[in-house]
Amino acid sequence: MESKAIQRLQFPAMVYSDKGGRTVPSGSLNMSCGFMEHKKLRVFVSVPSVKIQQRKLPLKIACSYNKVPASTLKSESFKTPLSEELILKSKSKEVEPYLSGRCIYLVGMMGSGKTTVGKILSQVLCYSFFDSDTLIEEEVDGTSVADIFKHYGETFFRDKETEVLRKLSMTHRHVISTGGGAVVRPINWKYMHKGVSIWLDVPVEALAQRITAVGTNSRPLLHSEVGDAYTKTFMRLSSLFEERSQAYANANAKVSLENIAAKLGQKDVSDLTPTAIAIEALEQILGFLKSEDGYC
Ligand SMILES: Nc1ncnc2c1ncn2[C@@H]1O[C@H](COP(=O)(O)OP(=O)(O)OP(=O)(O)O)[C@@H](O)[C@H]1O
Ligand SMILES: O=C(O)C1=C[C@@H](O)[C@@H](O)[C@H](O)C1
Numbered sequence: 258m259e260s261k262a263i264q265r266l267q268f269p270a271m272v273y274s275d276k277g278g279r280t281v282p283s284g285s286l287n288m289s290c291g292f293m294e295h296k297k298l299r300v301f302v303s304v305p306s307v308k309i310q311q312r313k314l315p316l317k318i319a320c321s322y323n324k325v326p327a328s329t330l331k332s333e334s335f336k337t338p339l340s341e342e343l344i345l346k347s348k349s350k351e352v353e354p355y356l357s358g359r360c361i362y363l364v365g366m367m368g369s370g371k372t373t374v375g376k377i378l379s380q381v382l383c384y385s386f387f388d389s390d391t392l393i394e395e396e397v398d399g400t401s402v403a404d405i406f407k408h409y410g411e412t413f414f415r416d417k418e419t420e421v422l423r424k425l426s427m428t429h430r431h432v433i434s435t436g437g438g439a440v441v442r443p444i445n446w447k448y449m450h451k452g453v454s455i456w457l458d459v460p461v462e463a464l465a466q467r468i469t470a471v472g473t474n475s476r477p478l479l480h481s482e483v484g485d486a487y488t489k490t491f492m493r494l495s496s497l498f499e500e501r502s503q504a505y506a507n508a509n510a511k512v513s514l515e516n517i518a519a520k521l522g523q524k525d526v527s528d529l530t531p532t533a534i535a536i537e538a539l540e541q542i543l544g545f546l547k548s549e550d551g552y553c
Contacts, residue, residue, distance in 0.1 A: 303413075336530065343353070363454075364439065369457040370459065372388055376532050383430075390434075455541060460526060
């Protein structure tokens with residue numbers, strides 16, 4: 258509740274009208290654009306013991322927390338290896354000058370981890386975090402997404418979503434977790450392309466497992482199927498994904514959990530930590546920004 262109030266107060270105050278100047282490093286930096294680079298970095302990381310590597314870390318990044326809304330500071334604690342924390346910090350330092358304050362939009366299916374990964378990215382980049390669904394709820398006097406769908410219908414919700422994205426497109430230094438269906442309207446892409454957009458591509462089986470674990474009450478588009486909880490969630494997600502996969506591909510870059518698992522030699526995408534996914538997101542953002550500037 259408190260964090261929602263803070264978001265409401267800060268949102269209008271963070272609307273800027275013009276873009277900050279870009280300061281892209283010059284010179285002959287020879288940096289890899291691939292995820293395997295992280296493994297090389299591990300050589301230089303001193304990790305005292307396996308026990309320490311596996312302890313729960315609260316993801317404390319050296320930046321001014323005073324500037325960050327409280328909503329970003331209560332992210333769930335997943336078990337994160339210390340080495341991943343260090344790689345994350347190092348990668349964020351590399352990405353920051355290329356970003357020049359541009360917002361990051363995370364797109365992807367419901368349950369793909371946009372909020373979880375988005376909060377990590379916002380902390381490490383010293384950006385503020387916003388969830389577009391939460392901003393819509395605020396616009397409708399704190400009405401939940403499920404109730405907005407129920408009482409006003411999906412078109413009303415989508416109009417609010419477009420309005421929220423329009424306002425966000427005039428801001429800087431935000432990581433934004435967008436609603437799962439925000440990609441469908443072309444006008445929304447006009448706004449999201451003011452920043453850098455990343456598609457979190459998670460296999461539907463993994464999405465269905467995650468969502469079944471937490472329930473579908475807050476996700477109105479998953480209420481219609483019949484059957485056991487996993488199967489009906491899986492069926493509905495599969496058809497939504499089929500309808501939307503092309504729209505997600507409008508994003509500037511894609512983070513594929515299957516690719517990360519393959520690179521790290523892991524069999525199951527469910528074993529990937531949100532931090533490992535955030536590292537890959539930074540890697541992909543860097544690749545996109547460098548290609549935009551003709552670096553690689
Ligand atoms: N890498 C991960 N491994 C395991 N569980 C995860 C991972 N990332 C997120 N989750 C879990 O999956 C669920 C959905 O995550 P999250 O809320 O971040 O997704 P989202 O894309 O923001 O969803 P929505 O669009 O529906 O709001 C949460 O319960 C979260 O804890
Ligand atoms: O996938 C979707 O269309 C949605 C996803 C949620 O984030 C909410 O934006 C809403 O429930 C619709």
